[in-house]
Amino acid sequence: MFSTVFKCKIIFTLICIALCNEPTKEDLKCFNDYETEMKCSLSSDHLQNCSGYELNITHPVLDMFKKNNTCIFERNPYSDNCECNITVEGFVATEIFNTTLLEGSNVLLYKTFMTSDFIKPKSPVLSVQKIENGNFNVTWKDQYEKSGLVPRHFFESLRINLTYGIKGGHKNISKTVPNTVRSFEIVAKNLQPNITYILTATMSTDYNDHSIPSDQSATVEFTTSSCPTECSLFCVFPSFDEEETNW
Known part of the structure; x- marks a missing residue:
C-alpha cells in the first residue's frame, strides 16, 4: 500500500514538473x-530561461505585408521577464491580434488582443x-510623429498625469x-521656499479608459527661490520730510 502511494506521488510530481511550470494566459x-x-x-x-519560447502573431496588416510575425523571447537585463517585440505598420483600434505561445513545436496557449485594449502610450519627455512671475512652466513631448501613422484623434485622447513633490519627501x-x-504652470506661492522638487509624469489614453499608463518619464528637478514670490512684490518708496519754508 505504502509503495503504491509513494509511486503515485512520484508520478504526480513528474507530471507537475512537466505541466505546472508552463506559462498561463495571465503570464503573457x-x-x-x-x-x-x-x-x-x-x-x-x-x-528557468527564455530560450525556446516564441510567439506567433497573426494580424491583417502583418499578413498583408508578409512580415515576419514570429516574436522570439529574450531575457530582459533589468528584470526576470522574457520579452520580445515586433514592428507593425500602423494600428487600428478595432483590429485583433491572435497570438500563439510555443515552446519549440509545443503549443502552450492561445491569446487574443484587441488593439485598443492593450495600448500603452509612449513615455513623455518633461521640461x-x-x-517671470516666479512660477514654474512644465512642458512635455509625447514622442509621437505628428505627420506619421497616428491619427489626430489619438493625440486628443491622450492625457498627461503629472506628479511632483519635495525631493526625498513622502507627499506628492x-x-x-x-x-x-x-x-502646465506650477504656482510658486503653493511651494516651500528654497526647496528642490522632483517632477515625473505618465501618459494614458481614453481608447482604453486610461487603464494602462505609460512607463514613468525620466525625473526632472526644479528649485524654488529662497524668498517667497511675495518678496518681489514689496516696493520701498523713499520718504520725504516736509521742510518748513519761511517766506
Whole structure:
C-alpha cells in the first residue's frame, strides 16, 4: 500500500514538473504604442530561461505585408521577464491580434488582443522652466510623429498625469491635464521656499479608459527661490520730510 502511494506521488510530481511550470494566459502580457511597436512579456516564477519560447502573431496588416510575425523571447537585463517585440505598420483600434505561445513545436496557449485594449502610450519627455512671475512652466513631448501613422484623434485622447513633490519627501501632488494643452504652470506661492522638487509624469489614453499608463518619464528637478514670490512684490518708496519754508 505504502509503495503504491509513494509511486503515485512520484508520478504526480513528474507530471507537475512537466505541466505546472508552463506559462498561463495571465503570464503573457502584450502592449502596443499605437504607432509601430508591439511588445510582449512572459513572466512566471517557474521560468528557468527564455530560450525556446516564441510567439506567433497573426494580424491583417502583418499578413498583408508578409512580415515576419514570429516574436522570439529574450531575457530582459533589468528584470526576470522574457520579452520580445515586433514592428507593425500602423494600428487600428478595432483590429485583433491572435497570438500563439510555443515552446519549440509545443503549443502552450492561445491569446487574443484587441488593439485598443492593450495600448500603452509612449513615455513623455518633461521640461520645466522658471518664468517671470516666479512660477514654474512644465512642458512635455509625447514622442509621437505628428505627420506619421497616428491619427489626430489619438493625440486628443491622450492625457498627461503629472506628479511632483519635495525631493526625498513622502507627499506628492498629482495633476491630470489633456495632452493637447502642451503645458502646465506650477504656482510658486503653493511651494516651500528654497526647496528642490522632483517632477515625473505618465501618459494614458481614453481608447482604453486610461487603464494602462505609460512607463514613468525620466525625473526632472526644479528649485524654488529662497524668498517667497511675495518678496518681489514689496516696493520701498523713499520718504520725504516736509521742510518748513519761511517766506
